[in-house]
Amino acid sequence: MDALRSTDPRRTEPPAPSHHGLTDEDVPHPAVAAHDLSLVFQAGDGPVTALADIDLSIARHDFVSLIGPSGCGKTTLLRVIADLAQPTAGTLLVDGGTPEQARRDRAYGYVFQSPALYPWRNVRRNVELPLEIMGLPKSDRQRRAADALKTVGLDGFERKFPWQLSGGMQQRVSIARAMGFEPDLLLMDEPFGALDEITRDNLNLHLHGLWQQSRLTVIFVTHSIPEAVFLSTHIVVMSPRPGRIVEVIDCDLPRERTLAIRETPEFLAIAQRVREGLHAGRSYEGPEAA
Amino acid sequence: MAQIAVATPRPPLWATSRRLGGQFRRGSTLPILAILAALVVVWFAGAVWLNAPRTIEGFERAELDWTARDLVAATWSMDRPVLPTPAQVFADLWENTVERSVTSRRSLVFHAWVTFSSTVLGFLLGSALGVLIASGMVHVRTLDRSLMPWVIASQAVPILAIAPMIVVVLGNLGLTGVVPKAIISAYLSFFPVTIGMVKGLRSPDPLQLDLMRTYSADRRQTFRMLRWPASVDFLFPSLKVAIALALVGAIVGELPTGAQAGLGARLLTGSYFGQTVQLWSALVMCALLAMVCILLVSLAERLVHAARGGRP
Numbered sequence: 001m002d003a004l005r006s007t008d009p010r011r012t013e014p015p016a017p018s019h020h021g022l023t024d025e026d027v028p029h030p031a032v033a034a035h036d037l038s039l040v041f042q043a044g045d046g047p048v049t050a051l052a053d054i055d056l057s058i059a060r061h062d063f064v065s066l067i068g069p070s071g072c073g074k075t076t077l078l079r080v081i082a083d084l085a086q087p088t089a090g091t092l093l094v095d096g097g098t099p100e101q102a103r104r105d106r107a108y109g110y111v112f113q114s115p116a117l118y119p120w121r122n123v124r125r126n127v128e129l130p131l132e133i134m135g136l137p138k139s140d141r142q143r144r145a146a147d148a149l150k151t152v153g154l155d156g157f158e159r160k161f162p163w164q165l166s167g168g169m170q171q172r173v174s175i176a177r178a179m180g181f182e183p184d185l186l187l188m189d190e191p192f193g194a195l196d197e198i199t200r201d202n203l204n205l206h207l208h209g210l211w212q213q214s215r216l217t218v219i220f221v222t223h224s225i226p227e228a229v230f231l232s233t234h235i236v237v238m239s240p241r242p243g244r245i246v247e248v249i250d251c252d253l254p255r256e257r258t259l260a261i262r263e264t265p266e267f268l269a270i271a272q273r274v275r276e277g278l279h280a281g282r283s284y285e286g287p288e289a290a
Numbered sequence: 291m292a293q294i295a296v297a298t299p300r301p302p303l304w305a306t307s308r309r310l311g312g313q314f315r316r317g318s319t320l321p322i323l324a325i326l327a328a329l330v331v332v333w334f335a336g337a338v339w340l341n342a343p344r345t346i347e348g349f350e351r352a353e354l355d356w357t358a359r360d361l362v363a364a365t366w367s368m369d370r371p372v373l374p375t376p377a378q379v380f381a382d383l384w385e386n387t388v389e390r391s392v393t394s395r396r397s398l399v400f401h402a403w404v405t406f407s408s409t410v411l412g413f414l415l416g417s418a419l420g421v422l423i424a425s426g427m428v429h430v431r432t433l434d435r436s437l438m439p440w441v442i443a444s445q446a447v448p449i450l451a452i453a454p455m456i457v458v459v460l461g462n463l464g465l466t467g468v469v470p471k472a473i474i475s476a477y478l479s480f481f482p483v484t485i486g487m488v489k490g491l492r493s494p495d496p497l498q499l500d501l502m503r504t505y506s507a508d509r510r511q512t513f514r515m516l517r518w519p520a521s522v523d524f525l526f527p528s529l530k531v532a533i534a535l536a537l538v539g540a541i542v543g544e545l546p547t548g549a550q551a552g553l554g555a556r557l558l559t560g561s562y563f564g565q566t567v568q569l570w571s572a573l574v575m576c577a578l579l580a581m582v583c584i585l586l587v588s589l590a591e592r593l594v595h596a597a598r599g600g601r602p
Contacts, residue, residue, distance in 0.1 A: 082504055083503075084500055084503060106505060108504070110500075114497065116498055116500075118498065118516070118519065120522070120599060129505070133502075133506075133511050161599030161600075163601045164599075
C-alpha cells in the first residue's frame, strides 16, 4: 500500500494551479487537505477500517470526483470533510481550519443521495431553510431563494410542494438549497444516482454550467465513470476494504464541455485510465489489506 | 394531437364535500341506514323484553285483563322504564334541547356546554403537557429513562379512584368548578399525546437530521424547523384520542363533585332518581358531544394538512 502511494507522484505535488484568471494569493490554503486520514469504527464483529491513510489535497475551484465501488469509503470521506463523521487518525483541514469550524462557518453546502427535502415546506421555503437558520431577514431570504432556483432552472416552481415534483426536479431543489447561502464548497454524495440516464445527463450538463459560472469547489461522489470524467478536473479513484485512494487522475479536458465530448478519444482515454485504476484497486483486495 | 401533457389542476378543498353525494351513489349509504334500522328494531324489542316483568306486575296488581298489544304499548310508554325506547329518548332530547332555552338549567345544550368547556380546557392543558413531556424525553436522555415508567403508571390507576381526591384537594385550595374537572381531563389526555409525540419528534430520518447539522443548526432550530413539523402527522391521531379521553375525564369529574351542571351531573341525578329516560338522553348527548369534539380536531387536521401541501 505504501509502495502504491509513493509511486503516485500527483499526491506529493502541490495542488494543481487553478485554470481561471483569479488569483489565489490571499487564500493560499487548499479547499481541503487530508493527511494520513483514517477512520476505524467498531462493528459488532470487530473493528472495520472505513478509511485508511488518505492523503488528498483539493485546490480551490477544482471539481473533484471520488469514484470507487460500494464500500470504498467515498461517502465516508465526504462525511468526514463535512464533519458528519469523525476520523480516528490523521489530520484534515477544510478551508484552512478544522472541519467543525468549516461546518460552523457554513462553508460548505451538502447535497445528499436523496433530495432530503422537507415535505411540509414548499420549494421556496425548502431553499430558504438554511437562510432561515442563518437568521437572514425575510426579504433577503426570498431574493436569494429566487436566485438559487433560477440557477437550477426552477423559477416558477416556488409554491409547489416536493411531492408535486419529479425526482430530478427535487434533486435540483436540493442543489438550489445547498447553493442558496453561497458556500465556497459544494459536497455532493451521488446526487444523481437514483435518476434515469436522460435526467442524469441533463443535470450533469447543468451542474457543469453552474460550476463554470460560480467557480465553486465541488467534491462529487459517484459510481459512474462517464459522469466523473465529464464533470471533473481531478478524479480520485478509491478501493474498498480498507477504503483508500488508489490513484488521482488528472482530467485535463477543456473547461467548456458539452455532452458530445464523451465521444472524443481524449475523453475515452481518461475513462479507460479510471477503469484501469478501479481494477488495480480490486486486485489489492484480500485479507492482507486489513 | 400533441397535447398529451396537460397538467391537471388539483381539486379545490371544497370538492371534498362532494364525497357525501358520492357515498350515496356508490351505495354505501343504504347499508349504513339498514344497520341503523336494525339497531332501532332491536332496541324497541329489548324495551319490551326488559320492561315486561314490571308492566305485567302492574297489570296484575290492578287486576286488569291485558293483551300482548296492551303489554307492548305499556312497555313503550313507562315513566321510569328499565330500558326506555329510542322514541322516548329522542322525545326527551328534543324537549331538552330544541324546545328549551339554552340558559335553562334543564337544557341539555347548557349541560353539554358546561362539559364541553372543561373538556376543551383540560384537552389543551393535557396536550400542552404531553408535548412538553415528550420534548423533554426526546432531548434529555435521563428524562427518557426516568419519566416513562411514571407516565405509564399514571394511566394504570383508575381515574374513578383519583378523581374524587383531585376534587377534594383542589377544593381545599379554593379551586372549584371548571378547574378540577379540567385537571382530571388533562390527567387522562396528556398520555396519548406524550406517546404520539415521542414517536413523532423522533420521526425525522438521519438524513434530515444530518442536513440540520450541515447548517450547524442549534437544538432549538432543529426542534422548530424539523422535529416539530415532522411530528404533526403523529400529533393529530394522538389529539383525537386525547380529546375523547378529555371528555370522559370531564364527565367523570362531574360525578363526585356534586356538580349542579354538566352532562356528568345529569347522568348522576338521572341514575340517583331512577330517571332512566333522562339518563339515556344525557348519554346520547355525551355521544353527540364526543362526535363534535372529534370533528373539530379532524377539521383542524384538514386545515393544517392543506397548509402543509395537502399531499393526497
